[in-house]
Structures are given as C-alpha cells and as structure tokens.
Amino acid sequence: MAIEVRIPTILRSYTGGAKVVEGSGDTLSDLLADLDSRHAGLRARLVTEAGVLHRFVNVYVNDEDVRFLGALDAKLSDGDSVTILPAVAGGAFGFAAAAAIAQHGAAAAAIAHTTAERRTPVTAS
C-alpha cells in the first residue's frame, strides 16, 4: 500500500497531467521529498524557502487540514489519502471578491478622506 495524493489542476504540469499520484513517507515532509524525486519541482510549489507550507496552499490528510496535525511533520500511514488544494475562502467567489476589494481599498480610503469633511455628523434616523 502507498499514500494516494490528489493533485490540483494547476500543479498537474509536474505530474504529467496525472490527477492522482502515489508516494510514501512517515511524515508529510518525507512524502513531499519522495514525490519531488519523481515529479521534480512539485515540492517547491508547496513549501517556501523558509521550509514551511506556502500560505495559499492547503494540504489535507484524510480530509483534515495538516496545519492542525503538525503541518510538514504530520504523521502519515500507508493507505492515507492526501489532498492538495489552493486556498479558497468563502467559496471560489470569495477569493475573487477579496482580491478586487484589496485593490479598491486604497481608492476608497482616499475618497473617504475627502468626503469626511463635506459630510455632517451622522445622527440616528
């Protein structure tokens, strides 16, 4: 038995298009090293140079987020199922909305600054 790893669409260029690959290792760190030996470059997309999981990557062991199981030190066993996904908040649209608003924020702050003077104090209605 091995550990089954589900690869998101965006990273399948590293797995020759494969949706699911197999690997082995006692920890997530070991597993990623093992996968990288056959799918060179994959590990670098998931782990930063500082040696921690990339902020926008979520990895699940048997559907549970590894960040709450020891992150890269999370223990693995044969037969486990590992899923890699891009971090998406509040549905896929949340991601899009937030990105847009981050852009809007600076403009809105500038506007708020200029309109604050023109506005009279708010009273309860």
Place this chain on the structure above:
Amino acid sequence: MARYDSLLDACGGTPLVGLPRLSPTAPEGAPPVRLWAKLEDRNPTGSIKDRAALFMVRAAEAAGKLRPGDTILEPTSGNTGISLAMVAKLRGYRLVCVMPENVSTERVQLLRMYGAEIIFSPAAGGSNQAVATAKQIATEHPDWVMLFQYGNEANARAHYETTGPELLHDLPTITHFVAGLGTTGTLMGTGRYLREKVEGIQIVAAEPRYGELVYGLRNIDEGYVPELYDATVLNRRFSVGTRDAVLRTRQLVEVEGLFVGFSTGAVLHAALAVAHEAVRDGRRADVAFVVSDGGWKYLSTGAYGGTLADAEDALEGQLWA
C-alpha cells in the same frame, strides 16, 4: 413566544435542537455523546448571514461611513447579499451585488425581490473575470461603500456578541462547536467567545471542497485567506467533498426532519466525525453545529433527489456553500 419592534430586532435568538436519532450511540455505561443543531435558518431572511449583515451595517453607521441614501456594493454569491438587501431596505440604502452567473436561480430571484441590483460576472471567465468585473465597478463608483465581510471585524463580532452567548446559555455543557468556514466570521467570533468561557472546548471548522471545475486553474500564488482568519481559534479543520455534503444533507431531512442547505451537510459530516471519535474514546460530548440555511434556495440544483453520483454531477461547477 416573543414580540419585536421590527424584523431587524428579530435577528438571532435561534433555537438549538437535539438530534437524538443522528447522535451516535455510546455503549452502555459510557458517557453520552449528543449532537445539537443551531437553527440559523430561523433568522429574518433565512440564514446566519443576517447577524453579520446587521452588525456590519450598524458599525458602518456608527463610524459615519454609511448615511441614508448611500449605495452599498457587495460582491457576494448569496446569503450575505440577501441579508444585506433586507437590512439595506429597512435602513434606507441602495444595494448593488456583484455575483457570478453560476449561483442558483433562487438566490437571484430573492435578491431582486428584496430590491437589490445585480451585476453578474461571467461564470466562464472564472475568478479572474469576477475580479476584473468587481475592480471595474469599484473604479467607476469610488463613493459606493463596501462592507467587505472577509475583513470586517463586525462580522466576527456579531457572533462573539450573539451566537456564542446564545449557545453557552442553551448548552452550558458544550464540548465542541462545529461550523462552516467561509469568511471565517462565525468560527472566529463564536470560537473566541466559547474559548474564553468553556475550558477545553474544541472549535472545529468544515470547509466545502467543490468540484474541480470550480478550482479550475487557480494559481496557488494568488490564493486568499480572509483577514478575519486566525488559525489559533480553531482546533481542527476538515475539508468536506460534495458527495459527503449531499449524503449528510439528505440524512438530516430523512432522519431528523431538518431540511438544510448543502453547506450544513458538510458541517454535519465534520460534527459526526468528532462525535464518533468521542464515542470511540469513551468521552462525554455535546457537539453543537450550525445550520447556516435551509434547503429552499438549492432545490433547483436537483441534488436533493436521485443517486449520490447524480447529485455530485448536478453540483459540479456550482458554489454549493
């Protein structure tokens, strides 16, 4: 029975109901493990988002950011828009929602009925197109007010001040709180409150794992984590796939008579996981989870009938939570 001055005053105070048939059976002599559902579909517009919408609008009013007649612009794929539309109507604001085309028709109809204006971003363009659409609107109307639920502390505070205290009042023996993870407001606010009051409480998140079409070619370097999210509030976080969410959604109505949306099915899946662990370990558990909305808005998906595989196909490409 209770009486309120207006619909806005009737927000919150939802019932907590036991689920004796779905709760796992502990062996004789072992401590009981019980599941409890917090019925947030009993809020004025039928979802938990009424709490956040009301708090965010009130906070913006108090800060002088929102004045009668102003326009609120909110990118939302559903419930928050419906809640905001109701609050905006009663408080005298105009609401413009930006939403992707691939949300259920009921949501669109409800928003229009409540008086919201809708701008669609093409589903085919994926999230990049939605970003472009929202950016463009924001640039054209810089005076419109965005409450931005993903980073608005009033969203989490609504749950710190209401959902959390209600749960503790109704279930002082609570051991686990399980809710869906989206903006993270429910889990952050309720979680912080319960952690302060209940020693050893476990705060458990369930996030939807959609079909591949939804994730598409999203670049990992452009991911997003809501500003409200603080991982230290959580103890565990589960990813629940479409099939498990549908299975649990059907189980809730078949076994306990609760008709809920698919995001609640995902939450129940996580709640059952921790409940079964408690039984296995011989621990007492009172697991409270959030029913974020009813199933009415999702009937048109067709995923309440047919086989699980049919339902999974029906929801592929849909934002079901």
